[in-house]
Amino acid sequence: MNITSVSFLLFALAAIVLHGVAARLRMPALRDLALLAANLYFLSTFAVGGWNGLLPMACFLALGYAGMRLLHVKQGNARLAAAVLALTLAYFFWVKKYAFIPGVLLLPHIYMTIGLSYMFFRILQLQIDAASGNVQQCPGAVAYLNYLLSFTTLISGPIQRYEDFAAYRSAPLPMTWFAFGRALERIAVGAFKVMVAAALLFAWHKQGLIALQVHASLIDKAVNGTAVISGYTLYLYCNFSGYTDIVIGVARFFGNVLPENFERPFAALNFMDFWARWHMTLSNWLKTYVYNPLVKRTMLRFPSPAVDPYIGVFAFLVTFFLIGLWHGQTFVFALYGLLLGVGVSGNKLYQVFMTKRLGRKEYRARAAHWLYQACARGITFTYFCLSLVCFWASWPQIVDLCGKLGWSGMGAVTAAIFGAATVLFECWERLRSLALTPAAAGRPLLLSRYVRTAWFTILVCATAAVTALSATPAPDIVYKNF
Amino acid sequence: MADQDPDKLPRRDFILLPLIALLTALLLGGGAELVAGLYFDETQIGNCGTPDPVLPYRYAPACSFRNKAAEGPLVDYRFNECGYRSIESCKNRAPGSTRIALLGASTAEGFKIDYRQALAPRAAAALSTSCRRPVEIQNMGVAGYHVIDQYLRTDEALALKPDLVALVVTPYELVDLTDPQVLQNRAHPERIEKKPSAQAKETANRSGLVARVSAWLSNSRAALFAQYLLFQNREKYVDLFLMHGDKADYLRPPFTPLWEKRLSDFDLLVGEMADRFHHEGVPFAIVFTPQRIQAALMDNRPAGVDPAAIDRRIAEISARHGITFVDTYENFHRVAHAETLFFPVDGHMTASGHGVVAHGMAQGLLDAKLPVFAGCADLPRSDPSAP
Numbered sequence: 001m002n003i004t005s006v007s008f009l010l011f012a013l014a015a016i017v018l019h020g021v022a023a024r025l026r027m028p029a030l031r032d033l034a035l036l037a038a039n040l041y042f043l044s045t046f047a048v049g050g051w052n053g054l055l056p057m058a059c060f061l062a063l064g065y066a067g068m069r070l071l072h073v074k075q076g077n078a079r080l081a082a083a084v085l086a087l088t089l090a091y092f093f094w095v096k097k098y099a100f101i102p103g104v105l106l107l108p109h110i111y112m113t114i115g116l117s118y119m120f121f122r123i124l125q126l127q128i129d130a131a132s133g134n135v136q137q138c139p140g141a142v143a144y145l146n147y148l149l150s151f152t153t154l155i156s157g158p159i160q161r162y163e164d165f166a167a168y169r170s171a172p173l174p175m176t177w178f179a180f181g182r183a184l185e186r187i188a189v190g191a192f193k194v195m196v197a198a199a200l201l202f203a204w205h206k207q208g209l210i211a212l213q214v215h216a217s218l219i220d221k222a223v224n225g226t227a228v229i230s231g232y233t234l235y236l237y238c239n240f241s242g243y244t245d246i247v248i249g250v251a252r253f254f255g256n257v258l259p260e261n262f263e264r265p266f267a268a269l270n271f272m273d274f275w276a277r278w279h280m281t282l283s284n285w286l287k288t289y290v291y292n293p294l295v296k297r298t299m300l301r302f303p304s305p306a307v308d309p310y311i312g313v314f315a316f317l318v319t320f321f322l323i324g325l326w327h328g329q330t331f332v333f334a335l336y337g338l339l340l341g342v343g344v345s346g347n348k349l350y351q352v353f354m355t356k357r358l359g360r361k362e363y364r365a366r367a368a369h370w371l372y373q374a375c376a377r378g379i380t381f382t383y384f385c386l387s388l389v390c391f392w393a394s395w396p397q398i399v400d401l402c403g404k405l406g407w408s409g410m411g412a413v414t415a416a417i418f419g420a421a422t423v424l425f426e427c428w429e430r431l432r433s434l435a436l437t438p439a440a441a442g443r444p445l446l447l448s449r450y451v452r453t454a455w456f457t458i459l460v461c462a463t464a465a466v467t468a469l470s471a472t473p474a475p476d477i478v479y480k481n482f
Numbered sequence: 483m484a485d486q487d488p489d490k491l492p493r494r495d496f497i498l499l500p501l502i503a504l505l506t507a508l509l510l511g512g513g514a515e516l517v518a519g520l521y522f523d524e525t526q527i528g529n530c531g532t533p534d535p536v537l538p539y540r541y542a543p544a545c546s547f548r549n550k551a552a553e554g555p556l557v558d559y560r561f562n563e564c565g566y567r568s569i570e571s572c573k574n575r576a577p578g579s580t581r582i583a584l585l586g587a588s589t590a591e592g593f594k595i596d597y598r599q600a601l602a603p604r605a606a607a608a609l610s611t612s613c614r615r616p617v618e619i620q621n622m623g624v625a626g627y628h629v630i631d632q633y634l635r636t637d638e639a640l641a642l643k644p645d646l647v648a649l650v651v652t653p654y655e656l657v658d659l660t661d662p663q664v665l666q667n668r669a670h671p672e673r674i675e676k677k678p679s680a681q682a683k684e685t686a687n688r689s690g691l692v693a694r695v696s697a698w699l700s701n702s703r704a705a706l707f708a709q710y711l712l713f714q715n716r717e718k719y720v721d722l723f724l725m726h727g728d729k730a731d732y733l734r735p736p737f738t739p740l741w742e743k744r745l746s747d748f749d750l751l752v753g754e755m756a757d758r759f760h761h762e763g764v765p766f767a768i769v770f771t772p773q774r775i776q777a778a779l780m781d782n783r784p785a786g787v788d789p790a791a792i793d794r795r796i797a798e799i800s801a802r803h804g805i806t807f808v809d810t811y812e813n814f815h816r817v818a819h820a821e822t823l824f825f826p827v828d829g830h831m832t833a834s835g836h837g838v839v840a841h842g843m844a845q846g847l848l849d850a851k852l853p854v855f856a857g858c859a860d861l862p863r864s865d866p867s868a869p
Binding site for chain 1: 499712
């Protein structure tokens, strides 16, 4: 079921009504079963390969559940925890057909893998927390399945912590008129991003790719290369953040507040800041379960204050390399991870270097200058755009793109993206701040419910018109494939 | 930053917020209408329509006007001294030339098409090249004419002393049923009582509000723009067109009784026309041109749909009366995405579409081995859709 389809909206409406009726009866078990029925139905719409196609996912869920239970019972057993986590990891790599697994070992038939990557994080979190005693009570089978298969987070997250999920399950937030309006607004914004903005940006990216196939001048190469490379980044943002907006809006009707995944990422002043604003739940998960433990263990191993800053650099490299690997099974994704790792750790190194050279106060003062910030935004965006090529293109496509652009073309594209991003994002920030200045009763006028109602209507009308009239449907959610 | 949630939404907001939404939607609609109006503007400078005692209207002799239809370019329409859209005089025929009297409705007339790009002059040019002598077409086509109107012009066509009479037929010209009173009195036009058209009657029968809403919708540029975008998508266009009942039934054989009635009237009228022309020793040809839906259905058709069924039936009718049948539908097969050769909403052919029809018509007439084209060479196989 496509998340932007009318059938999804009808399904979500039916699930909300069913859940609401069960909640009215004040029977939490019935409410959870209703939710499970909705989740299983949603999952079934992606079924492939008959019953055989369901087995690998069912086994993954069972393995995760058994591992969590076992680790909860044998809390503090580090070897057992390592063994269970290794088994979970190995199973994940196997069903996801990572390139390093020999082909003969892979399952030959088609099976369902939708949402597996996001289940993987949740299962690991449950197992690690169970092993370390952070979970007081393990979830029962229904709660476990509802947590992992929740239709609002199945396809592409956001990765909600179990404690938060359980808290909202036991005491769902009441639905007020305000919450109702905001949830609807969130869905409308998300639908607009996915169905209109992302569709247009994807068309721009594709058009650029086609235009690059013909011999052209350096200026044409720069224009088309910019469309291809920055177009995809903006498209991915609209596609993914739009999806997140929709599911956050829908989840609110179930009394659940899903965590945010995006916080104006292109306003980021450096690459570390960028990752605190882009796919935030993934970054936070990795910070909690990879970065922090890694830093802690390395510091224990090398207890020297002089080494401390470089431990952070190393931990960033490892963490972001893992982010890249998680995205895909081929070596191009390893390269993607490496580029992200180099970006973040390089950023950290630069901060260490500048702080040493200028002193913390002077460095901060320089970094606060508007021109510095505008350029920093431009560099961050450009680096991310270039890294992201490994995300959307296969190795032959990357070679082809580089061949078409040539060294001069690549230089021109990089300069064009940097220049455009620096100027446009600076203008955007200034415009935004200007637009939010007029206030009434101490609050920006632009964010009043009256203005937002008008804005909501415009988005709904535009989305409906574009969807009904466009010749090609909007692209599907990109992260659905992970 | 956002307004904080008070415990309850103020009561006024239950009226204000929906009102704001409604006003915004209305403003958007108005804005869309305004913008679409700029893009799909309509203008007409001059008017050549003159009343006729029997026919719906005629074009005045030696008249011209300019028209920009909402979905189409600005076009100059010039009529010769007989009120036909031809640059050649209808009275003075060039020595050694071959003359074709072309009957038909908007397609024959070249509605929305610059004169040089329309099918009549292009077919004439192709035939002239092929036959190495001037071939002129007196284009008698008038937009909105029904087959019975063509029947009533039989003598007028013969008065041109043509070497061939050709009738251009498109399925939508058959949709309106023939007025029984006109059909009954067809041999005595002076007895025909002119009545308002079916569309005018339908509009008059509607209540005021419905008529106004309907008129607004049919005149709305925003609605036209929406349809224009919608119909670019072949699948959506086909699905929506096939939702029509009677209008689309000619695509779903066997034909319904209503379509059988239309075709039987057509059979009767063209049969009698053929008898008259043949009696005068003038060959008669029917040139079939497809509708956009038929072009859209060429590569991929749903079960039970046969876009060529009507062509075959008209071919059968033509054969029965000794009429030369030229099917230009086949020529559209040679063009990828043939539905793009038509204006999406209005359905008339574009200049490229006229190119395909002109080529098909000329080649079809040559292939028919009519004595009038004896010794003419085949047409070169160039891109038929090239304007």
